[in-house]
Amino acid sequence: IATKYLKDYQATSYLVDTIDLKFEIKDTFVIVTSKTKYQQNGASNSLELAGSAELKSVIIDGNELTDYKLADDKLSLNNLSANFTLEIVTHVDAFNNKSCMGLYASNGNLFTQCEPEGFRKITYYLDRPDVMAKFTTTIIGDKDLYPVLLSNGNKISEKTLANNQIEVIWEDPYKKPSYLFALVAGKFAFIDDTFTTKSGRKVKLEVYSEAESINQCQHCLESLKRAMEWDEKRFNLEYDLDVYMIVASGDFNMGAMENKGLNIFNTKYVLAETKTATDTDFINVEAVVGHEYFHNWTGNRVTCRDWFQLSLKEGLTVFRDQEFTADLHSRTVKRIQDVKNLRQMQFTEDASPLSHPVRPESYMEINNFYTMTVYEKGAEVVRMYQTILDKEGFNRGLALYFERHDGYAVTCEDFCKAMADANKIDLSQFMLWYSQSGTPHLAISDHYNEATKEYSITFKQSIPNNPTAKAMLIPVSIGLILDNGKNIIPDIKNHNTIVRDNEVILLLNEAENTFIFGGISEKPTPSILRGFSAPVIINYAYDEKQLYTLARHDNDSFNRWEALQSIYKTEINRIYHSESPDKFEINQNITKIISELLNDATIDPALKALSINLPAFAELSISYPNTDVKKLVGSIKRLKSAIANGLETQLLAVYKDNQTVSYDFNDAGKRALKNTLLGYLMQGNNTGKSIELVAAQYKNADNMTDKIGALSAINDIDSPVRHQLLDNFAQEYANYPLVMDKWFSLQSQSQLPDTIDNVANLLNHPSFDKENPNKLYSLVRAFTANPIYFNTDAGYNFIAEEIIRIDSFNPGVAGRIANGFSSIANYESKYQTLVKPQLQKIMAKENLSRDVYEIISKTLQ
Ligand code: B3K
Ligand code: ZN
Numbered sequence: 012i013a014t015k016y017l018k019d020y021q022a023t024s025y026l027v028d029t030i031d032l033k034f035e036i037k038d039t040f041v042i043v044t045s046k047t048k049y050q051q052n053g054a055s056n057s058l059e060l061a062g063s064a065e066l067k068s069v070i071i072d073g074n075e076l077t078d079y080k081l082a083d084d085k086l087s088l089n090n091l092s093a094n095f096t097l098e099i100v101t102h103v104d105a106f107n108n109k110s111c112m113g114l115y116a117s118n119g120n121l122f123t124q125c126e127p128e129g130f131r132k133i134t135y136y137l138d139r140p141d142v143m144a145k146f147t148t149t150i151i152g153d154k155d156l157y158p159v160l161l162s163n164g165n166k167i168s169e170k171t172l173a174n175n176q177i178e179v180i181w182e183d184p185y186k187k188p189s190y191l192f193a194l195v196a197g198k199f200a201f202i203d204d205t206f207t208t209k210s211g212r213k214v215k216l217e218v219y220s221e222a223e224s225i226n227q228c229q230h231c232l233e234s235l236k237r238a239m240e241w242d243e244k245r246f247n248l249e250y251d252l253d254v255y256m257i258v259a260s261g262d263f264n265m266g267a268m269e270n271k272g273l274n275i276f277n278t279k280y281v282l283a284e285t286k287t288a289t290d291t292d293f294i295n296v297e298a299v300v301g302h303e304y305f306h307n308w309t310g311n312r313v314t315c316r317d318w319f320q321l322s323l324k325e326g327l328t329v330f331r332d333q334e335f336t337a338d339l340h341s342r343t344v345k346r347i348q349d350v351k352n353l354r355q356m357q358f359t360e361d362a363s364p365l366s367h368p369v370r371p372e373s374y375m376e377i378n379n380f381y382t383m384t385v386y387e388k389g390a391e392v393v394r395m396y397q398t399i400l401d402k403e404g405f406n407r408g409l410a411l412y413f414e415r416h417d418g419y420a421v422t423c424e425d426f427c428k429a430m431a432d433a434n435k436i437d438l439s440q441f442m443l444w445y446s447q448s449g450t451p452h453l454a455i456s457d458h459y460n461e462a463t464k465e466y467s468i469t470f471k472q473s474i475p476n477n478p479t480a481k482a483m484l485i486p487v488s489i490g491l492i493l494d495n496g497k498n499i500i501p502d503i504k505n506h507n508t509i510v511r512d513n514e515v516i517l518l519l520n521e522a523e524n525t526f527i528f529g530g531i532s533e534k535p536t537p538s539i540l541r542g543f544s545a546p547v548i549i550n551y552a553y554d555e556k557q558l559y560t561l562a563r564h565d566n567d568s569f570n571r572w573e574a575l576q577s578i579y580k581t582e583i584n585r586i587y588h589s590e591s592p593d594k595f596e597i598n599q600n601i602t603k604i605i606s607e608l609l610n611d612a613t614i615d616p617a618l619k620a621l622s623i624n625l626p627a628f629a630e631l632s633i634s635y636p637n638t639d640v641k642k643l644v645g646s647i648k649r650l651k652s653a654i655a656n657g658l659e660t661q662l663l664a665v666y667k668d669n670q671t672v673s674y675d676f677n678d679a680g681k682r683a684l685k686n687t688l689l690g691y692l693m694q695g696n697n698t699g700k701s702i703e704l705v706a707a708q709y710k711n712a713d714n715m716t717d718k719i720g721a722l723s724a725i726n727d728i729d730s731p732v733r734h735q736l737l738d739n740f741a742q743e744y745a746n747y748p749l750v751m752d753k754w755f756s757l758q759s760q761s762q763l764p765d766t767i768d769n770v771a772n773l774l775n776h777p778s779f780d781k782e783n784p785n786k787l788y789s790l791v792r793a794f795t796a797n798p799i800y801f802n803t804d805a806g807y808n809f810i811a812e813e814i815i816r817i818d819s820f821n822p823g824v825a826g827r828i829a830n831g832f833s834s835i836a837n838y839e840s841k842y843q844t845l846v847k848p849q850l851q852k853i854m855a856k857e858n859l860s861r862d863v864y865e866i867i868s869k870t871l872q
Contacts, residue, residue, distance in 0.1 A: 012375050012861050012864050012865070013375070014373050014374070014375050015373060015374055015375070015377075016372065016373045017317070017319040017370070017371070017372045017373065018372070020316070020317050020319075022052060022053065022141065023052060023058075023137050023139070023141070023142055024051070024052060024053055024055035024056070024057060024058055025049040025050060025051055025052055025058050025091070025137070026049070026050050026052045026142060027047055027048065027049060027050070027136075027137060027142055027143075027144035028048040028049075028050055028144060028145070029047070029048050029144055029145045029146075029147070030045060030046070030047045030048075030136070030144045030145070030146050030147075031045070031046040031047075031146075031147045031148075031149070032044070032045050032046075032134070032146065032147070032148045032149065032192075033045075033148075033149040033150075033151070034114075034148070034149070034150045034151065034152075034194060034196075035151045035152075036121065036150070036151065036152035036153070036156075036157060036196060039106060040102050040103060040104055040105065040106070041102070041103045041105050041114060041121070042067075042100065042101075042102060042103075043064070043100070043101045043102075043103055043114075043133055043134050044098065044099070044100050045097075045098070045099050045101075045134040045135075045136065046096060046097070046098045047096065047097050047098075047099075047136065047144070048094070048095075048096050049091070049094065049095055049096075049097060050093070050094050051091075051092075051093040051094070056089070056090060056091045056092075056093075057087065057088065057089045057090075057091065058087070058088045058091055058137075059085050059086070059087050059088075060085065060086045060087075060088070060135040060136055060137060060138075061084060061085060061128070061131040061135065061136065061137070061138040061139075062084060062085070062086055062101070062131045062132075062134060062135030062136065062138075063084045063131055063132055064101035064102065064103050064113075064131075064132055064133060064134060064135075065101055065102040065103070065104070066081060066086070066099070066100075066101055066135065067100040067101060067102055068098075068099070068100045069086070069088075069097070069098075069099055069135075070097070070098040070099075071088070071091075071095055071096070071097055071098075072092075072095050072096055073096075076088075084131065086135045099134055099135050101133070101134050101135070103132070103133055105121055108132075109782050109820035109821055110820060110821045110822065110823065111124055111262055111263060111264045111784060111821060111823065111824075112124050112125075112128075112129040112132060112264070112823060113125070113129040113130070113131075113132025113133055114132065114133050114194065115262070117260050117261055117262035117263075118221065118261055118262070119156070119197060119198070120195070120196065120197025120198065120199070120221075120260070121157070121194065121195065121196040121197055122194075122195055122258070122260050122262075122263075122275055123192065123193050123194045123195075123270075123275070124263070124264065124268060124275065125189060125190045125191070125192050125193070125270070126190040126191070126268060127190055127318055127321075127377045127378060128190075128377065128378075129190070130189035130190060130192055136189055137189075138189050138190075139188070139189075139317065139318075140188040140190060140314050140315045140316065140317065140318065140420050141188070141315075141316045141317060141420040142188060142189070143186040143187055143188050143314070143418075143419075143420060144186055144187070145182075145183065145184070145185075145186055146162075146163060146164070146182075146183045146187065146192060147180065147181070147182045147183075148162035148163070148180070148181045148182075148183075148192075148194065149178060149179070149180045149181075150162065150178070150179050150180075150181075150194060150196060151172065151176055151177070151178045152176065152177065152196055153175055153176060153177075154171070154175050154176065154177045155175065156197070156198070157177070157196040157197055157198075158177075158197075158198060159195065159196065159197060159198065159199045159201075159219065160177065160179040160195075160196050161179075161181070161193075161194065161195040161196070161219075161256060161258065161273055162179075162181035162183075162192075162193060162194050162195075162273060163181060163183040163187070163191070163192065163193055163270060163271045163272045163273050164181050164182050164183030164184060164185075164252060164271065164272055165181065165182055165183075165184070165252065165253055165254065165272075166179060166180070166181055166254075167180050167181065167182045168180040183271055183272065184252075185251070185252075185271060185311070185312070185418075186418060187271050187311065187314075188314055188420065191269070191270050191271045191311055191314075192270065193268070193270030193271075193273040193274075193275055195219070195258045195273065195275065198221070198222070199219040199220060199221065199222075199258065200219070200220065200221070200222040200225035201217050201218060201219040201220075201225070202217070202218050202225060202228050202229065202232055203215060203216060203217045203218070203232075204216045204232055204236065206235075206236055206239050206240075206250070206255075208239070208243065208249045208250055209243045209249060210249060212249075212250075212253075213253075214239075214250050214252070214253060214254065214255055215253060215254040215255070216232060216235055216236070216254075216255050217254065217255070217256045217257070218231050218232045218235075218256075218257045218258075218259075218281065219256065219257070219258040219259065220258070220259040220278070220281060220282065221259075221261075224259070224278065224282050226284070227281075227282035227283060227284040227287065227288075228259070228281060228282065229284075230283040230284070230288075230293060230296055230297070231257060231276075231280075231281045231282075231283065231296055231300055234296060234297040234300040234301065235255065235257065235300050235304060237297065237301075237335075237339065238297075238300055238301040238304040238305065238335060239304065241301070241335050241338065241339070242304070242305060242308070242331075242335075245334065245335075245338065246308075246331070246406065246409060247406075247410070248307075248308045248413075250304075250307060251307070251312070252271075252272045254272060255272060255274075255304075256272060256273045256274065257274045257275075257276055257281065257300070257303075258273065258274070258275050258276065259276050259277075259278045259281035259282065260275055260276065260277065260278065261278050261748060261783070261785070262782075262783055262784060262785075263275070263276070263277035263278075263279075263784060263785075264784050264821070264823045264824060264827075265277065265381065266279070266280050266299050266302075267280050267299050267300075267302070267303045268303070269302075269303040269304075269306035269307065269310055269311060271307070271311050274303045274304075276299070276300075276303070277784075277785065278748070278749060278785075279292075279295075279749055279752075279785060280295060280296050280299035280300070281296065281300075282296075282749060283296045285674050285713075285714050285715070286713075286714070286715060287715055287744070287747050287749065287750050288715055288749075289714075289715045289716040289719055289753075290676065290679035290682060290683070290714075290716045291716075292715070293676060293679075294336065294340065294679075297335075297336070297339070298332050298335065298336050299332075301331075301332045301335040301336070302328055302329065302331070302332040305328050305331040305332060305335070306324065306328050308413065309324055309327045309328045309331060310324035310325075310328060312413070312417050312418065313412065313413065313416045313417060313418075313419065313421060314419075314420045314421075315420060315421070315422075316420045316421055316422050318374075318377040318380070319370055319371055319372065319374075320370060320421070320422050320423055321370075321377075321380060321381070321385050322369045322370055322385045322386070322389035322392070322423065322445070323421065323422065323423050323426055325381075325385055325386045325389055326369065326385065326386065326388070326389020326390050326391075326392055326393050327389075327390075327393050327426070329386050329387060329389065329390035329393075330389075330390040330393035330394055330397075333345060333349055333390060333394075341615065341617060341618070341680075343568040343569060343572075343618060344615075344617045344618060344621065344680075346542060346543065346569055347569060347572050347618075347621050348621070349387070349390075350543045350569075351621075351627070351630070352387065353383070353387050353388070353391065353546060354626075354630040355627050355629040355630045356383040356387065356629070357383035357384055357387045357388050357546070358450050358548070358630070358633055359629055359630075359632070359633055359834055359837075360382060360383050360384055360833070361384065361388075361448065361449050361450045361476075362450070362476065362633040362837060363833040363834055363836055363837070363870075364833055364836050364869050364870050364872055365382075365830065365833045365866065365869055365870070366384075366448045366449055366476065366477075367380070367382070367384055367448050368384070368445060368446050368447055368448040369384060369385060369388055369389045369392055369423075369444060369445045370423050370445040370446060371385075372446070374865070375861050375864065375865040376822075376826070376860075376861035376862045376864075376865050378822075378823050378826060378862055379826055379862055379865050379866060384448075388546055391545070391546040392444045392445070392546075395441075395444070395486055395544070395545060396408065396430050396438075396441075398486045398488070398516060398544050398545075399441075399484075399486050399509070399516070399518070400430065400434050400436075401509075401511060404430075404433070404434045405430070407433040407434060408429050408430035408431075408432075408433040408434060409429070409430075410433070411429040411430075411432060411433040412425070412426055412429035412430075415429060416429075423442070423445050424442065427441060427442055427445075438484075440482075440483065440484045440520060441483075441484045443480075443481055443483045443484070444483060444484075447474065447477060447480045447481070447483065448474075448476075448477055449474035449475070449476045449477035449480065450474065450546065450547065450548055451472050451473070451474050451480075451483060451485065451545075451546075451547040451548070452472070452473055452474065452475060452547065452548045452549075452550060453470050453471070453472055453485070453487070453519070453547055453548070453549045453550065454470070454471040454472075454473070454550050455468065455469065455470055455471075455537075455539065455549060455550060455551040456468075456469050456551075457469065457537060457551075459531065459533075459534035459535070463529075464529065464530055464531055464532065465527055465528065465529050465531065466491065466501070466527070466528045466531040466534070466535055467525055467526065467527045467528070468489075468525070468526050468528075468537060469523060469524070469525040469526075470485075470487065470517075470519050470523070470524050470525075470526075471522065471523045472485060472519060472522060472523075472547075473522075482519075482520060482521050482522045483519075483520075484518060484519070484520050485518070485519040485520075485545045485547060486509075486516050486517070486518055486519075486544050486545055487516065487517045487518075487519055487539060487540055487544055487545060488514055488515070488516050488517075488540060488541035488542055488544035488567075489515050489516070489517055489537060489538065489539055489540075489541065490515065490537075490538040490541055490565065490566070490567060490570075491528065491531065491535035491536070491537055491538070492535055492536045492537075492538055492560055492561065492564055492565060493532070493533060493535055493536075494533065494536075494560065496560065496563065496564035497564075498538075498564070498565070498566045499531070499535070500513060500515065501515060501528035501529075501530075501531065502528060502529045502530050503515060503526065503527075503528055504526075504527045504528065504529055505517075505526050505527065507520060507524070508526065513566075514541070516544065536553075536557040536560045536561060537551070538561055538565045538567055538570045539551060539570075540570070540573075541567040541569060541570050542567060542569045542570075543569060543573075553577060555578075555581075555598075555600070558574050558577050558578050558581070559574075559578070559600065559604065561573075561574035562574035562575050562578060562604060563604070563607075568618070571622075572618070572621060572622055575604070575608075575622050576626055578600075578601060578604070579601070579625050579626055579650065580626055580631065580634075582597055582598060582601060582650055583625070583626070583631065583643075583646045583647055583650055584646075586646040586649050586650060587635070587639075587642055587643060587646040592642065592645055592646055592649055593645070593649065595649055595653075596653075597649075597650060597653040597654070597657075599657075601650075601654065602653075602654055602657040602658050605622075605623055605654060605658060606658055606661055608622055608623070609623075609658075609661060609662075609665050610661075615680050616669060616680035616681045616683065616684040617679065617680030617683050617684070618680075619684050620680070620683040620684040620686075620687040621683075623654075623687060623688075623691070624687060625647055625650060625651055626647075627647075628640075628643060628644055628647060628798050629796070629798075629834070631643060631647070632798075632834070632837055632838070633837055635837075636837070637837075637838065637839045637840065638837055638838045638839065639839055640798050640799065640802050640838055640839070640842070641799060643798075644762075644798050644799055648694065651691060651694045652694040652695060652696075654691060655691045655692060655693075655694045655695030655696075656695045656696055658691075659692070659695055659697060662688050662691055662692055662695075663688075663692065665684070665688055666685055666688040666689060666692065666704070669681040669682075669684050669685040669688075670685065673713060674713050674714045679716070682714075682716045682717060682720065685717075685720070686716070686717070686719075686720030686721075686723070686724070689701075689704060689705065689708065689720060689721065689724040690720075690723060690724045692704065692724070693705065693724040693725060693727075693728060698728065698730075701724075702725065702728070702730055702732050705721045705724050705725045705732065705736075706721075706732050706735075706736070708720065708721040709721035709722070709736050709739075715750070715753075718740065719753055719757075721736065722736055722737065722740065722757055723757065726757050726758075726760065726761050726762075727761055727762040727763060728763075729763055737754065737757075737758070740754055741754055741778065745777075745778055748778070748780075748783075748785070748786075749785070751778045752785050752786065752788075752789035753789070754778075755773060755776075755778075755779065755786065755789040755790040755793070756789040756790070756793045758770065758773060758790075759773075759789070759790050759791075759793040759794045759797060760793060760794075760796070760797055761797075762797075762799055762800075766797065766800045767800050767803070767805050767806055767809060770790060770791075770794050770809070771809055773790055774790070774791075781816075782820060782821070784821065784824050787813075787817060787821075787824050787828070788824070788827070791810065791813050791817075791828055792827060792828045792831065794806070794809070794810065795810055795828065795830075795831025795832070796831070801831070802835070802838065802842055802845075803845075804845055807832075807845060807846045807849040808849055810828065810831060810832070810849075811849040811850070811852055811853050813828065814828055814829050814853055814863060815852070815853060815856050818856065818859060818860050818862075818863050819858070822860030822861070822862040822863060823862060825860065825862060825863050826860070826862030826863050826865075826866055829853070829862075829863050829866040829867055829870075830866060832846060832850065832866075832867070832870050833866070833869075833870050835870075836870070847871070850867050850870060850871050851871075853867050854867055854868065854871070
């Protein structure tokens, strides 16, 4: 299997002006005719087109070609003129396509997914992002089976043909790469609205889904309007077509896809209604709707030159959706959630054999690079530009980026250069964030000079699993806090610092940097990396008193949360290394500060919930070389139950205080807190009483958040009530696939000893579908995050067998599940011994996909 390298990039020998596509939907397949106008670009008169559909005919300027060369999914054409029209006919086996890539059927409706390389499954083309063309799409199908026929751009004609056929023609006035092409055909209901842009253009907004779920689409439509308005206000970016369509599909490999004017979404990110969606689902739908909408500028108008630059559009667009959620809801809550996610998923990726830079330099299968690193670390990289340049400077850079590159396919250098030029600064060192893999660590030491009243702090940067890494430009936001809790804005003596409003940002740029602050009356406690100003791991030997000072008095709310996390991490570490973790007596200061926090009326409940949430296994495991999985899980649990027992009365009281009367989304914080507390209470000794609470909450719940909260709390408890509630839930929601996904996930995550058998049996549950990506993610992939039961012989075997099964029809999903094996590299060697034969078994599968081959071969290394 070949590896592709960034350094080998070359422009194509021909470019495309226009492409006219015709789709004739037949009973068992689709006839696709593409008519493309090519134009020479350079000296070569040969052309290689990517394609894997059944090729029926090749016509160049009206003459049928018979001696074409077709091999390895490539059509080679030679001795071409400088300009020519190529007409290609293919038959696409859409109805048997279970890969959810290219043109495929889902519940009788047809959808496309072309990013990154799905278009080649439809026709033969220069299927790469730097080839941009104007698309016209004609769709012909049976009026009863396919009353709705959609594609990108504006509908320019619709007519009825003979034999109950209809023909619809769409024209997209904007040049685009093939990955943004989309087609939808089938039976759908829709809801609509209009949005008037700031320059006064009226845009039609339409959300399509199957008729039975159309009543769950309103939140999606409202979210779209909020996104459009926000992007105008925050970034001065306006929508550019007359219509914006979102279509929901129950079979989708990812979250959603930003096809020009015609987004196709996983139902998971469209459907949301109180009875079936949790508060988190509501926020996620809004965020993904925003994300895909924001791509219209950051991705579609300005796209990527090649797939190595994927983070150019994804990192930037994730940053934009994070800001959207932060502006509309709580900024601190959003930041904490994003950082938790980054630590649990991206830091672990970076500590695994699959570690790669934000801009990878090579790949076997690009589908494997829609990763946490490209997306989430990529977003942190974009955030750092804003931290360094401030909002105004960042917006200037973004405006220059669009001014220079609108309508083009560009690189990460182009983005960096726009930021640098618009602000007249040199950002060349910053480019290392795109090329160096691994999470930077900062070893920090400090010194207070009583005589001079100077405080100095020294940072040594390094990337442990990337020893040749060069020193990067790292913005470290910092504050100093005195023993009495006073936050001071220090008088800084160095040049490479930014002081703005109440913020001091140190710009680290060497292997070792020291900063000196003057006029400090006593040895302060440093509040380092405020707001998580860079995606790094900091190592500073805080003593207990300092951590409590920060947790109580830091005026950076993120770092108050962070200090509590450090307190928990320290304690978990002590439990982990103690003689008998089960009997470990925890530090009473922890229960004391939690008690204080819960009593503090000035803190919003969502933040309280996050503050008492312990760090997750995945986040902690990377800091335990050769992790003893069971011991670490047990240590976290020990701390949780000790807190539950120490504070039982108060937890119960706060639980009761945070009950909500009738459902209002604005009470989401209270529900988050209440459900977190219920989870705690269930870990305490008073199990009988807690089970009653769970049962009552479940019974009285008027919303999905509280039902799932109850089920999660009891999910690890071996009690008949757990079974009753799960059964009841399955009956009530049998006809709601997305709700059943939650039910499968819960069981897959359970810490009860029958989990492996149960998960294997659930594959045959009537609500399960062995070919549906959402189902596979909620049961099979979710199981790879079950530390105790995945990391067993039977667990590894189960996942290996599933990967082999799924790989034959959906390599994309199989690859994503295969990712689950990569974290084992950090665990005790006995786990590696156990998993090796399973990985070898996967490698031995005939016709193993590139997707799985790449992941497993790298994991085995
Ligand atoms: N751009 C799409 C990615 C689809 C890739 C599928 N293998 C989703 C998004 O980031 O918006
Ligand atoms: Zn995206």
